[in-house]
Amino acid sequence: MAAWPAAAAGGEPCIRCGDCADACPEALPPARLAARLDVDDLEGALELGLMACTGCGACEPACPSGLPLEARFREARTAAASVLEKRAVADAARERYRQRAARLARLAEEADAAQARRIQRIGAAAAAALAKARAKRGGTDA
Numbered sequence: 001m002a003a004w005p006a007a008a009a010g011g012e013p014c015i016r017c018g019d020c021a022d023a024c025p026e027a028l029p030p031a032r033l034a035a036r037l038d039v040d041d042l043e044g045a046l047e048l049g050l051m052a053c054t055g056c057g058a059c060e061p062a063c064p065s066g067l068p069l070e071a072r073f074r075e076a077r078t079a080a081a082s083v084l085e086k087r088a089v090a091d092a093a094r095e096r097y098r099q100r101a102a103r104l105a106r107l108a109e110e111a112d113a114a115q116a117r118r119i120q121r122i123g124a125a126a127a128a129a130l131a132k133a134r135a136k137r138g139g140t141d142a
C-alpha cells in the first residue's frame with residue numbers, strides 16, 4: 001500500500017480527494033507522486049512522470065490539506081536530473097565499451113581469417129613445389 005503525502009511535509013495529511021490530479025494540466029497524479037517521494041522512491045516517482053511536471057503549481061492551491069506539492073516536486077526534479085545525468089554518462093560509457101569490444105572481436109576474426117588464408121596459400125605453394133620437384137626427378141620417388 002502506497003504511503004501518502006505526510007503532514008510532516010507541511011500541511012495536513014492527504015485525504016485522497018484527487019483534487020490535485022484534477023487540477024494538473026499534465027494529467028499527473030500529484031498525490032501519488034508525493035507518496036513515492038515520501039518513501040524516497042525516486043524511481044517510482046520517475047515512473048509516474050515526475051520529469052513531466054512543469055512546476056506550474058496548479059496542484060497546490062487545489063489541495064484542501066495545503067500540502068506543498070509543487071515545492072517537493074521541484075526539489076525532486078533537481079535530484080532526479082542529477083541521477084538521470086549520471087545514468088546517461090554511465091550508459092554512454094557502457095555503450096562505448098560495448099562498441100570497442102565488438103570492434104576488437106571483429107578485428108580478431110578478420111586476423112584469424114587472414115591467417116587461415118595465408119596458411120592455405122603456403123600449403124598450396126608447398127604442394128606445387130613438391131609436385132614440381134617430383135616431376136623433375138621423373139616421378140620416381142613416389
Ligand code: SF4
Pocket residue numbers: 023024025026027028030052053054055056057058059060069070073
Ligand atoms: S506542479 Fe506539476 S504536478 Fe502540480 S499541477 Fe503543475 S504539472 Fe501537475
Ligand code: SF4
Pocket residue numbers: 005013014015016017018019020021030031062063064065066067
Ligand atoms: S489534493 Fe491534496 S489531499 Fe487531495 S489527493 Fe491531492 S494531495 Fe491529497
